[in-house]
Amino acid sequence: MNNFIEIPKCVLFAMVLFASFMGSRAYAQGGPWTLDQCVDYAYENNLSIRQSLLEVRNSQNTYTQSQWERGPALDANISQGWSFGRTVDPFSNQFVSQSFNFNNSSLVLSWTIFAGGQIRHNIQQNNYSLTASQLNVEQVKYDVALNVATAYLNVLLNQELLNVAIKQREATQEQLDRTQKLFNAGSVAINQVVDLQAQLANDELNIVNAENQVLLSKLNLMQVMNLPAADDFDLAITTLPDIGRAEIYPQAPAEIYVSAEQTWAGIKRTEMSIRSSEASVEAAQGRRYPTLSFSANLSSGYSSARTLFDQSISSQTQIIGVVDGTGQTVSTxxxxxxxxxxxxxxxxxxxxxxxxxxxxxxxxxxxxxxxxSTGIQNSKLQVERNRLEAQNVRVQLRQNIEQSYNDARAATISYNAQRQQLEALQLAFETTERRFNAGAASAVDFNIAKINRDRAEADLVRAKYNHIFRQKVLDYYQNKPITLD
Known part of the structure; x- marks a missing residue:
């Protein structure tokens, strides 16, 4: 199976250069990138993580607001109005036929003393929701770390395949130089030289394809990190441990699941969601109880229609009658x-x-x-939905672990088989090479043995990285740090 895609180098370079210009700016990195640096950069720039962090801030605000609901509310009200024509003065309560303006101000304090436990349960609900959103951030970060590690391993794989292709080209070049000298001395026919020249051209093509794969895998890693593409993006030299004979993953799927169930952020998040919805049911039931509240107010106002009067009292003589007969006036x-x-x-x-x-x-x-009643019923339905979601997450986690374990087991067995195959094909190649140098084997036999050996060497590299990746996936499910040690 050939892992290479034949893309001309000029086309690949144009793709990377275009992506670089489309990026806002290249990240200033002082040297080659390590896996930890790639993961840290992805943590800071991944959009999914940013969105989940915004959800945490929103949940924090909601939780804080629900705590403030325990306290009183104080409102100030000020109004200014104008009246024209015949109307009632709001302060004298008399009809007036004039234009006037009025102003009202009040300060109102309201405080809920008892509301059937709604405030307390709302606080609990929002607290659980906040914890769930924080656990979601943790889960998203771990998913991002796994994606970055996968892309990082893919770059290392393609770089090692490139090194293998270069060594194969060098071995072919050495054999061609030796055969050319033998041809010049008249010891071999021209067809053996031509066959090796064709093999060398094929090795050159493999190098070009391997270089293309390295560039593409680097571009994929930068995209996973949300890093603008740059042609100077290089990885730190990473030496993976020598595997030798690979061993099956030491823990069974059931053991891995038990460990994952205790540490998996996704499961913890669903548990917090269940608790949040249960608190929502309690809050909805609290609406059946009476609500006792206290209110107080201060108020005053002004009306331009109102006037004050300055009073003064004086005496005045007033005639109250006339005396009959005399005509004398009587006054008071x-x-x-x-x-x-x-x-x-x-x-x-x-x-x-x-x-x-x-x-x-x-x-x-x-x-x-x-x-x-409808609100209570809907809250209970939400509890059931969250419980089903939690059950689904557990089932999905268990199935993923079982599948990943089988994939890891198959990868380990495949690696050991590829390793044995390479040893056999290497021995066959060395035997054919000695016979070819002695003139007992043709160039065709030599090329076939070399192609088989080279293919087995590349397949072993792929099998090694596949084995490592499958092992890291099982570590991931147990919330173990993702490293290349």
Whole structure:
């Protein structure tokens, strides 16, 4: 099976250069990238992580707001109005036929004393939701780390395949030089030289294809990291441990699942979602209870239609009658009140109209068109949905672990088989090479043995990286750090 895609180098270079210009800017990296640096950069720039962090901030705000619901609310109200024509003065309660302006101000305090536990359960619900969103960030980060590690391993794989292709070209070049000398000495026929030249051209093509694969895998890694493409992107030299004979993963799928169930952030998140929905049911049931609240207010106002009067009292003689017979007038002194209107100042009116009051309010739900019952039923349905989701996550996790374990087992067996195959084909190649150098084998026999050996060497490299990757996936399910040690 050939892992190479034949893409001309000029086309690949144009693709990478175009992606580089499309990026906002290249990340300034002081040297080759390690796996930890790639993961850290992805943590800072991955859009899924950013979105999940915004969800955490939103949940934190909601949780904080629900805690503030325990306290009182204080509101200030100010209104300014104008009236024209015949209307009722809001302060004198008399009809006036004039244009005037009025102002009202109040300060209102309201405080819920008892609401059937709704506030307390809402706080619990939002707290569980906040924890669930934080666990979601943890899960997204671990998924991103696995994706980065997979892409990173793919780059290392293609780089090693490139090194294998270069060594194969060098071996062919050495054999061609030796055969050319033998041909010049008249010891071999020209067809053996031509066959080796064809094999060398094929090795050159394999190098070109391997280089293309390295560039493509680097581009894929940069895209997973959300790093603008750059042609100077290189990985740090990473030496993977010598595997030798690979061993089957030491833990069985059931053991891996038990460990994953205790540490898997996705499962913990679903558990928090269940608790949040259960608290929502308690809050919905609290609406059946009476609500007791306290309110107090301060108020005052002003009206330009109101006036003050300055009063003065004087005496006035008033004739009240005439005496019969004499015609003498009878008079008396009566008080006379004079009222002189003047403006009623704004501040004085506010002081005179200042009022205070407080009240306790009890609201008892009797019938509200089944809104409370429907809300409780819907909250219980949400609990069931979250429980099914949690069960589905567990089933999916168990199935993924079982599949990953079988993949890892197959990869280990395949690696050991490829290793034995390479040893056999290497021995066959060395035997054919000695016979070819002695003139007992043709160039065709030599090329066939070399092609088989080269293919087996490349397949072993792929099998080694596949084995390593499958082992890391099983580590991932147990929440173990993803490293290349």
């Amino acid at each position: 002194t009566v008080p006379v009140v004079d009222r002189v209107p003047r403006d009623y100042p704004f501040l004085q009116q506010y002081g005179d109209n200042f009022g205070q009051g407080f009240s306790f309010n009890l609201r008892i739900p009797i019938f509200n068109r089944r809104q409370i």
